[in-house]
Amino acid sequence: MKMAGLNLSDDDLWRDSLDGIRDVLPITLGVVPFAGVFGALAIEQGLSLGELALASMTIYAGASQYAMLDLMGQGVPAWSIVLAVFAINFRHLLYSASLGRRLAAFSTGQKVVAFFMLVDPLFASAETRAFKRGLRPAYYFAYGTVLYATWTISNFIGALFGSLIEDPASFGLDFILPLYFTGLVIGFHRRPNFLPVLLVSVAASLAVWFTIGSPWHISLGGLAGLLAAALLSKPGEEVDHG
Amino acid sequence: MDDLTLLFIACAAVTYATRCGGHLILSRFGTIHHRVSAALDAVPTAVMAALVAPSLVTHGPAEVLAIIVSGLIALRAPLMFSVAVSTAVLVGLRAFI
Numbered sequence: 001m002k003m004a005g006l007n008l009s010d011d012d013l014w015r016d017s018l019d020g021i022r023d024v025l026p027i028t029l030g031v032v033p034f035a036g037v038f039g040a041l042a043i044e045q046g047l048s049l050g051e052l053a054l055a056s057m058t059i060y061a062g063a064s065q066y067a068m069l070d071l072m073g074q075g076v077p078a079w080s081i082v083l084a085v086f087a088i089n090f091r092h093l094l095y096s097a098s099l100g101r102r103l104a105a106f107s108t109g110q111k112v113v114a115f116f117m118l119v120d121p122l123f124a125s126a127e128t129r130a131f132k133r134g135l136r137p138a139y140y141f142a143y144g145t146v147l148y149a150t151w152t153i154s155n156f157i158g159a160l161f162g163s164l165i166e167d168p169a170s171f172g173l174d175f176i177l178p179l180y181f182t183g184l185v186i187g188f189h190r191r192p193n194f195l196p197v198l199l200v201s202v203a204a205s206l207a208v209w210f211t212i213g214s215p216w217h218i219s220l221g222g223l224a225g226l227l228a229a230a231l232l233s234k235p236g237e238e239v240d241h242g
Numbered sequence: 243m244d245d246l247t248l249l250f251i252a253c254a255a256v257t258y259a260t261r262c263g264g265h266l267i268l269s270r271f272g273t274i275h276h277r278v279s280a281a282l283d284a285v286p287t288a289v290m291a292a293l294v295a296p297s298l299v300t301h302g303p304a305e306v307l308a309i310i311v312s313g314l315i316a317l318r319a320p321l322m323f324s325v326a327v328s329t330a331v332l333v334g335l336r337a338f339i
Contacts, residue, residue, distance in 0.1 A: 026325040051246055058254035068253060078249050085253045091289050092260035093267075098285040100265030115262035120293065127286045172333040175305055176325065178297040179312040179332070181290050183324040186316035188287045197284045198291050205292035206299065218292050225288025226281040233280030 013138045019129075020142030027121045028150045030176030034062055035154035038069070040162025042155075045069055049159060056155045060148065061119065064088040067215070088215040091222055095123040102130040110137050117144035124184040193232045201225030304335035 035056075042052045059065055064085040071081045095118055103111055114137075122144050129135050188194060205221025212220070268274070274282075298306055312328035 023321065026322045047246075051250070054247065055250045055253070058250060059257050060254075061257050064253070064257065068249075072249075078245065078252070081249060082252045082256055086256040086260065089257045089260045091293075092257070093264040094282075094285045094289055095264065096261055096266075097264030097268045098282040100268055101282070103265075111265075112262075115265065116258060118261045120290065124286050124290055172308075172329045172336070175297075175301070175308065175332055176329055178294050178305075179308060179328045180321070180325050181294045182309050182312040183316035183321045183328075185287055185290045185294065186313045186324075187321060189317060191283055191287060192280065193284070194287060197287050201288040201291040202295045202298075205295035209296045209299075214296070217296060218289065221292025221295060222285070222289035225291065226284050229284030229288065230277040230281040233277045235276045 012136075016136050016138035017142040019133075020139040020144075021146055023125050023129075024121070024143045024146045027176070027180045028146065029173060030180060031062075031147065031150050032154045032157075033173045034177065035151045036158030036162075038062065038065060039155035039158030039160075041066075041069055043159045043162060045073060049156070052155060052159055053152075057152055059085070060116070060151065061085070061089050061092075062151070063215070084215075088218070090219045092118060094222060094226070095120075099123060099126060102126065102135045105134070105136045106140075110141075114140060114144070117141075117148060119147065121180065121184065122147060124181070124187075128184070128187050193229055196232060197225045197229050200228040302339065304332055304339050307335060308332035 038056070039052060042055070043049075047055070055065060055068075059068075067084050067088055068081055071084060096115055099118065100111075103114065106114060117140075122140070125143060126135050126140055129139055133139075185198065191197075201221050201224060204224030205217040208220045209217035268282075294309070298309060308328045308331050311331050312324050315324035315327055
């Protein structure tokens with residue numbers, strides 16, 4: 001099979017797909033309760049199963065959907081709900097700017113779908129993959145499809161059996177997402193100025209979180225880290241491919 | 243279409259705009275200054291760290307220790323191993339703290 005100048009055998013495709021599935025598995029354990037609780041809350045808010053499906057399968061951005069549900073319950077005007085969703089999802093602008101540079105092996109149609117699926121763990125895993133073995137569509141779509149299916153199916157399970165959900169805290173499932181993200185962040189420790197970027201982002205995020213409040217800590221904390229990286233950058237300094 | 247359907251479609255539209263917008267804006271520029279390139283290379287570290295940071299202060303000592311364990315293991319071992327061990331540590335610590 002020929003793809004963007006790379007000759008890939010079926011073995012490579014198979015290997016890429018399996019690697020994508022292997023990398024996504026730990027986070028599906030965290031996504032199940034996160035998505036399940038969203039489904040249960042949506043039904044509690046008076047959404048029908050069809051409305052839940054429309055919201056979850058087209059927006060596909062968990063944190064912003066939680067905020068959307070919350071604001072719907074407060075009866076605020078629709079435009080301010082859309083603005084809140086945009087504010088929480090602003091970080092994806094940065095994801096797509098960075099990841100766009102790694103999609104040389106993707107066709108235009110594949111890019112259109114790839115950006116639709118671009119959630120936090122997929123972004124970080126795709127960046128990691130790009131520097132280890134090169135990012136090819138089979139890896140990206142295997143990872144992304146498993147995550148999308150897990151999110152959607154868990155929404156429905158939560159919606160149908162919400163009252164039966166066991167306390168996720170008893171298995172540590174409520175905290176898998178932060179632990180997974182921590183591992184992903186540390187995985188970038190060979191990039192230039194990793195430690196100053198990390199410390200500036202964490203400090204700025206906490207400062208914003210305590211003052212202005214959520215969700216601005218994500219975008220502003222992240223932008224502070226980018227500013228640090230830009231200021232510390234020297235010409236000709238390339239990312240360490242390690 | 244009712245109001246709720248319109249709201250969901252609007253939310254989906256702004257979300258998709260953020261997910262392809264960064265690439266569309268960046269691809270309009272031919273050459274990228276090294277400082278912009280360095281900032282983009284820092285996106286995964288900076289944004290993911292900013293995302294996780296409040297977890298350090300919204301929970302208890304068990305969660306903070308689990309985050310440290312996850313980070314330390316991820317320096318050397320695969321991600322899956324780091325998540326498995328730190329989750330086990332968290333469940334253990336919660337039982338004792």
